[in-house]
Amino acid sequence: MSYTPATQDQLLAIRVNAGIDELAKSERFAAAEPDMVEAIVEGVGQFAAGEFAPLNRVGDLEGAKLQNGVVRLPDGFAQAYAHYVEQGWNAIASPADFGGQGLPFTLACNVLENLGTANMAFNLLPMLSVGAIEALDHHGTPEQRAAYLPKLVSGEWSGTMNLTEPQAGSDVGALRTTATPITEGEHAGKYLIKGQKIYITWGDHELAENIIHLVLARTPEAPEGSRGISLFLVPKYHVKPDGTLGARNDLRCVSLEHKLGINASPTCVMSYGDNDECIGELVGAEHRGLAAMFTMMNNARINVGNQGVQIAERATQQATAYARERIQSARAGAQDKSPVAILEHPDVRRMLLRMKSLTEGIRALLYYTAGQTDRGVLGNEDAKMRADVLVPLIKAWGTDTGIEVASLGIQIHGGMGFVEETGAAQHWRDSRIAPIYEGTNGIQAADLVTRKLGLVGGDAVLSLCSEIVRDASGERELAALAKDCADTAEWMRSEASMDDRLAGSVPFCTMFAVAVAGWQLLEQLRSVESGEYPALAQRKRVTVRFFLDRIVPEARGLKTSATAGADLLYALDAEALAS
Known part of the structure; x- marks a missing residue:
């Protein structure tokens, strides 16, 4: 099925929820003027529809x-990625000192939204590089910044995050990968990296000239647990002093x-140092690897929440098109007994409106979160703290909602949704990973009711x-929900x-996210009621x-449920629960 970019709805969310006009008043983001914003949103939408979307089905x-030791992608991926690099989409919000455009993170979110709606699996490649x-x-x-x-930034090289190991799962502190200092020779001051990582998204491929792996590992005699973890830069190919590529490093998929x-996303098991020759460089201070990694983790979690928007938009478009075309049964109670498009039946209408309103809700929350993140970059500490509160909401509720919308899309297709030929099932299958990675949604909810709830004595949430x-x-109802x-x-x-707290964390995270999303949708409705974006007015009033x-x-x-407590969860001992 073809993909039509949701350009007008995106522009509305960028203006109303992210507040792009206010951001453009700052010196740093002065280039984000209305004409520039529209050109980016329209341009990347067209690119995504023309280059990434046609590869979605073949990639699946x-x-x-x-x-033979080389990761291969279907025909067309290399060409599409080359065009992505040539057109500069990777550089939208990257630092200007290194070739980026230095625009707000909000606009980088829009680039990823369009690319991911067109092709979620392919979009994971640039998403990881941004981190x-x-x-x-x-x-x-x-020296590292200048070299890498x-x-x-251009996208000629890609980047990865290497956290998880077979025995560790989400407990990163249990990792065993080692980093041994090199004291002599040409690599003195660097480290020998040895270990294995799993679930490494786009861990190897031939689309980029080099891959820069960011790897968590332990130095000798490091403290146990997360306090002893350091971060290392491990390139697929060594980089010579003049910037050209040298020999391949000792790492493999x-x-x-x-x-x-x-x-279409190569999720790799990566092995480092099979021949004891894998060279890496320390990034940041020793034993401060998690702090360095979490610099990229916060925005990465927003970008994963973005995937909920992406899959919901694509599933909604496909379900809507099918419901308009599928003729089945007369409308109940109608005088005319002729079969009608299933779009005319009340329950299909209910599902479609639910899909559309949920998609618009998570999009509003996404861009509100992105806008607060940008204000934090400009030095607004209150906005930075608010973004911290919002991150678990968009990551958890956004991705859960993506699954719900994709599932409704299958339901609208009926039996045809359950077979692979229509492509509706792909959206649900693709969506199911998002609540798991970058910290499971249970971890997001736990973060909300522990660390985030404790910010400023609770005032950040309240x-x-x-x-x-x-x-x-x-x-x-909205005011009452916020009071709840x-x-x-x-x-x-x-x-x-x-x-x-933890027993009620997931329902609390959901109700809080819905409250913020409803609030931000109300802001959109007020905007269109005032005469802005007239093409959206009729639909917005309903959705x-x-x-x-x-x-x-x-x-x-x-x-x-959020206030029920944990007693019932432990009413059975472990043996009885498992029986």
């Missing part, structure tokens, strides 16, 4: 393959994971709830044990109303 069917650029820009030495950033979805209550004038969120947060802070009248009341029902 053929997938990445490991052949590597950020980590090196913040923690690399001047220009090519990463051992195998590709056989996955439920995102088949002030957001209060702002929604004040601004939701006339919207009783505040009450739940107060209970967690003052009465609940840690087990109680926002659906969200406020149907989705928000559902979220209010989660308060009971």
Whole structure:
């Protein structure tokens, strides 16, 4: 199925929810003027539809393959990636000192939204590179930044994150990969890296000239747990002093994971130092690897939440097109008994409106989060703290919602949705990874009710709830939901044990995310009612109303679960629970 960029809805969210006009008043983001913003959103939409979208289905069917030690992608991927690099899309928000355009992160989110809606698996390649650029820009030495950033910014080289190991899972502190200092010879001052990493997205491929791996490892006699982890830069090919590529480093892709979805994304098992010759460079301070990695992790989590928007938009477009074309049964109660398009049946209408309103809701939350992130970069500490609160909401609820919308898309297709020929099932299969990586959604919810709830004595969360209550004038359910969120947060802070907090963390994260999304959709509705984006006015009146009248009341029902405590979860001992 073809992909039509949601350009007008994206522009509305960028202007209203991210507040791009305000960002453009700063010296740093002065180039983000309306004409520039429109050119980027329209241009990357056209590029995504023309270059990435046609490869989505073949990428799913053929997938990445490991052949004689080389990772191969289907025909067309190399050409599309080369065009992506040539047109400069990788450099949108990258540092200007190294060839980037230095534009707001908000616009980089839009680039990824369009590319990922067109082809989620392919989009993981630039998404990981953006994170590597950020980590090196913040923690690399001047020499490392000069040597690696220009090519990463252009996209000629790609980047990866190497955290997980077979025995560690989400417990990164349990990793065993080692980094031994080199004291003599041409590599003195660097490290010998040895170990194995799993689930490395785009860990090997031939689309970029070089791959810059950011690898977590332990130096000798490092403290146990996460306090003893350091971050290392390990290139696929060594880089000579003049910037040209040298010999291949001692690293390899051992195998590709056989996955439920995102088949065109080579998810690699990577082995480092099989011949004891893998050379890496320390990034940042020794034993401060997690801090350096989390520089890229926060934005990476926003970008994963973005994937919820991407898959929801694509699934909604396909389901809508199918519902218009599929003729089946007369409308119940109609005088005319002729079969009609299933779009005319009430329950199909309900599903389609749910898909559309949820997609618009997570998009509004995405760009609100991105805009707060950009304000944090400009030095606004309150915005930075608010972005910290919002990250688990967009990552967790955004990706859960992507799955829900993709599942509804299958339902609208009926039996044809369950067979692979229509492509509807691919969206659900692709979507299912997003709640797992970059910290599972349970970890996001736990972060919300522990670290984020503790920011400024709870005020970072409570002030957001209060702002929604004040601004939701006339919207009783939305204001009540925000009040429910505040009450739940107060209970967690003052009465609940840690087990109680964690037991209610997921429903609390969901209800809080729905409250913020509903608030931001209300802002969109007010904007179009004032005469802006007239092409969206008719639809927004209905989709926002659906969200406020149907989705928000559902979220209010989660308060009971969020405050139920942990006692029932431990009413059975481990043996009884497992029986």
